Amino acid sequence: MPKTDYYDDPQAPRANSLVVATAAIVRDELDRVLMIERTDNGLWAVPGGAQEIGETTRESVIREVREETGIDVEVTGIVGIYSDPRHVIAYDDGEVRQEFSIVFHAKRIGGEPRTSSESRQVHWVEPAKIDRLDIHPSMRLRIQHALEGRTVPHLS
Numbered sequence: 001m002p003k004t005d006y007y008d009d010p011q012a013p014r015a016n017s018l019v020v021a022t023a024a025i026v027r028d029e030l031d032r033v034l035m036i037e038r039t040d041n042g043l044w045a046v047p048g049g050a051q052e053i054g055e056t057t058r059e060s061v062i063r064e065v066r067e068e069t070g071i072d073v074e075v076t077g078i079v080g081i082y083s084d085p086r087h088v089i090a091y092d093d094g095e096v097r098q099e100f101s102i103v104f105h106a107k108r109i110g111g112e113p114r115t116s117s118e119s120r121q122v123h124w125v126e127p128a129k130i131d132r133l134d135i136h137p138s139m140r141l142r143i144q145h146a147l148e149g150r151t152v153p154h155l156s
Helices: 057-069 127-132 137-147
Strands: 003-007 021-027 033-038 048-050 071-082 087-091 096-098 101-111 119-125
Touching (some): 021 057, 021 137, 033 057, 033 127, 033 137, 048 057, 057 071, 057 119, 101 137, 119 127, 127 137
Parallel strands (some): 021 101
Antiparallel strands (some): 003 087, 021 033, 021 048, 033 119, 071 101, 087 096
């Protein structure tokens, strides 16, 4: 389902839902970051998605990473909680979500990269090359926070 992200845009539609989402900044043994090119908007992002009823946020992010990339991960920490009401995501079906995402640090423990219905491409990207990718500003901020090596999670 195609989507459009709006940030601090007075023309953005008003939010009509709030869904818990999880995402992971996954690092491999060479310190590269796992990135996907999303099929719904064509932008690069870290893997993640909506938490399902009956699972914990940890289970959610492990499942989402596996589904979107084929990579098995171990959660190692938390990057932050992102809930800025100025960031909304509009879907073709009329849903407009206010951002609410819990972003985790994770490390690769197995699996091989593969695409899915949600990921057109899956790549391990060296941190110095991330700036070359077309990434939404809200996702870029999450990646930046993870790479800064902060000791305290971001809270918004």
